[in-house]
Amino acid sequence: MNDMTNKWIGQRTIRPDGADKVTGRAQYSADVNMPGMMWGKVLRSPHAHARIRGIDTSKAEALPGVKAIVTAKDIVEFPVDKSVMLGIQDMRWMCRNVMAREKALFHGHPVAAVAAISEEVAAAACALIEVDYEVLPHVIEIEDAIKPDAPILHEWNKHEGKSSNITGTMVLKTGDVEAGFKDADVIVERSFTTRPVHQGYIEPHSCTVSYAADGRVTIWSSSQGQFMVRAMTSLLTGIPQSNIRAIPAEIGGGFGGKTIIYLEPVAVMLSKKSGRPVKMVMTRDEVQRATGPAPGSMSTVKIGAKKDGTIVAAQATFYVQAGGLPGAPLRGPVGCSLSAYAIPNVLSVGYEVVSNRSKVAAYRAPGGPHGAFAAESVLDEIAEKLGLDPLDLRIRNSAKPGDKALYGPTFGQVTFKETIEAIKAHPHYKAPLDRNPRPGVKRGRGVASGFWYNAGGESSVQVNITEDGNVVVTTGHPDIGGSRASISNVVAELLGVEHSRVNVIIGDTMTIGFSNLTGGSRVTFASAMVATASTEKVIGQLKERAAKIWNIDAEAVKWEDGMALPAGDNAGKFPPLSLKELAAKANEMGGPIGTQVQLNTTGADPGFATHVVDVEVDVDLGIIRVLRYTAAQDVGRALHPGYVEGQIQGGVVQGIGWALSEEYLYDKNGKVDNATFLDYRMPVCSDVPMIDAVMLEIPNPKHPQGVRGVGEAPIVPPLAAIANAVYDALGKRFSALPMSPPRVTERLEQP
Amino acid sequence: MTDIRYLAPRTLDEAVGAFAAAAGGARILAGGTDLLVQMRAGVAKPGTIIDIKKIPEMTAIEDLGGGAFRIGAAVSGAVLAEHAGFRKAWPGVLEAVNLIGSKQVQGRASPGGNLCNASPAGDSVPAMVAAGAVVTIQGPNGRRELPVEKVPAGPGRTNLTPGEIVVSFTLPARPKGSGDAYLRMIPRTEMDIAVVGMGVNLVLEGGVVKAARVGLGAVAPTVLLVEDAARALIGSRLDDAALEAAAAACRAACKPINDKRGTIAYRIKVAGVLLKRTAAIAARRAGGN
């Protein structure tokens, strides 16, 4: 069921959420209102690091219009000595992130929350809450947090026997690096830093919650997983999952940042205490201060190669920020940065470092870009030293099917080389580059590659045939990258009906089976697989109904072009039965037609990407602009090519922001100084060229349509690709991001 | 929670009367692209808002002949852009006004608001300073005039006295051989705030600079008129030495701060670079006139 003659799979069908979004009808979570609803507001720590000695809420409670106040006392406590995991999240840290307990760990850390008759009254009440803080010295940057005399965030945490801000370590190893480096003809070792960057979703976190008198809770919220919302809220409030109905609202972007929750358990407790529905909406300022971001990092990568370009050894050390509480994405840099290459001797080590900034959250290929920035920059230097084309160096060292990956499994299909060759053959890579088009302007070209794990996991899909013979599909995943459009293409194709007859919706936690997060490049992979299984079952039911009507064996019926037909001449001669006709007879012939399939999907092989970029540098002003960008990626099968391109383009643009302009700035008190979209500089449309997405469709043999995850791999290469292009333009390597104008100017004055 | 009174008077006298009567509790509303943002952020909490867009004089564009213009303080950037005569006479002022914000913001944002908001980084202000614009001010004690550069007093502060409203900008007549230009350095390509803003206005005669004015923004508490830079240009043929001297004067005039938008060293360097680039554009335009 996968070829280029497909009628719907591979078509740019109209997106199911399009009309609602462009006409303003789409319901985001802040659009939900209820009678008698209260507004919830969070009081946030004005200190970067402080012990909370006491909280006096009496004055706030006395303010007219205040209905409830919540502090850490109202949130279930998970003691620090016993880990309770939900997916990759440890509830010890989640309970302390949604409401500070012993300590406020960053400026903006929630300390209390109020529900009141209006946002203004709630804000006024927050100002009346008296918190007794013992202000402590704070630490923001990694290099400061790992100094021996650094202020310690969590005294109970020990590293090498001493209290430390290093809260986790990860080591991956193969062969013997010492021996490997002895064989090398050339060795390059460099250190790099990247700054924390926010996911930058347009829609702030928000939720509306109703705790009813019978103890049942309804939550409308925007997230990357309603089941995650349910489970985390249950854990943090003690309410059983069966009493929580989490309804996924339309989502205005997440990029990983909405795979955890901030407001929901707080709103639930406010609603429970006040007996009223409660709505909470973060401001942009709160989003920037207290949610996300991706961590900053400090890394050192050393690679050794033979004269012919064969890499013989690689060693990498990554320090990755966790924010105020543990939980940094170490597996990103440690596991991904070298995994696309067949290197006999590797030692890859990661340390997670806590400091007084907001707890990091997943961000598109968590940790992947950090590692690739370092490794792919060093590879560029090796290629230069050896006089090799940087793409040829990568081809020579590409991992192969059957190789054991650094992170454990044995590779099945490896399509890395194909992405490199696609760039090598692309007109962009061959186009002449005018290196000095005007005085004071220099241009350069760079390449880099990227690797991401991809994932399968749990997914549920219900397919129902309506009484009038059309199709309703319910999936359990919030749609942030076009999953509804892709699933409707798949179901229309399999059933052989017009695409307009298939409607895909997202169910809530009480209407669809468990489905894991929309993240990890997994949702289209997993839900297309499960939708296929579900649709095939429905086709089986339809064939049975036809067989019953014709009084023949179900095996003697085939399904083609939306109709049941006798499978061959032996089956007898009957006029075909359409979906509409079978639906009309459904009840007489055995009842409603439809089924739900729930699976833990496997077979999501890794994603590979190779990018080439041309940059232009205004030397006197230090401004770098991206002129042309081409991104090649193995996408398996593009169920809906428009969305696949969108994923690649979006990932690249985010990478451009990361490379050139985005960073958190802190003042001396440890307060974020640029918590607005004006000063937190994500690229705007005019900052980036049209990103040319080269989709290589090499079917994933483990998936019914050949799908491979595409959402994350495209953000992995841009940081290094751009840095390599800037080197090509200026002859200077940049080891610190972002390459913002003041930094570029400063660097140009250095040797 | 607190009520806000909204007034939209039809005459300046009414506006000034209401503004003065509110004794500090009122704010003038032109396009609102600064004021409303500040109110939402909780920085401004006016009890009364006085919308001046219904006052004809404040939204008029008057062609005074010979390239001289009077522009109402509340004229929006989009309306100004449609005035062909103005565009020809003052392309630098117009490009500065039109750099403010986006298409949407342009439909509202006014040069009067840009000046009275008193941000050192306001884009139209250095161009107006270079143009030699004079503002007409009306207050409880009548009318007065001030050169544009005398209006800002510091970040967010002006030299307007209580109850005073900026009515219009008057730009002088343009001799033959005039040209002006505005450039700003921003890290992005749009939707950003000037790290340095540079307005240059030149009059050339036979390739020699007869008159020059240089307005420099975002490098000091207020937008600066850099007279030393103008002096370095006057009498020259905009040769490298003169440009370097003018650039040096701009660098010397900078009193910037290190902040999230730029470092001291970076801003100073950029001031010099922009002087040269802006002067080149102004000269090209002057050559065409």
Ligand SMILES: Cc1cc2nc3c(=O)[nH]c(=O)nc-3n(C[C@H](O)[C@H](O)[C@H](O)COP(=O)(O)OP(=O)(O)OC[C@H]3O[C@@H](n4cnc5c(N)ncnc54)[C@H](O)[C@@H]3O)c2cc1C
């Ligand atoms: C998205 C966005 C992007 C922006 N980009 C830019 C930019 O690129 N460059 C830039 O310089 N600015 C920018 N701004 C700021 C703003 O748009 C400008 O400063 C604009 O010129 C303000 O004009 P306004 O008419 O909207 O002023 P308003 O908001 O109406 O007024 C601004 C201030 O001046 C006072 N005021 C207004 N008119 C008068 C008057 N006639 N007499 C006395 N006081 C008066 C008001 O009380 C208020 O304090 C941006 C704003 C936004 C929201």
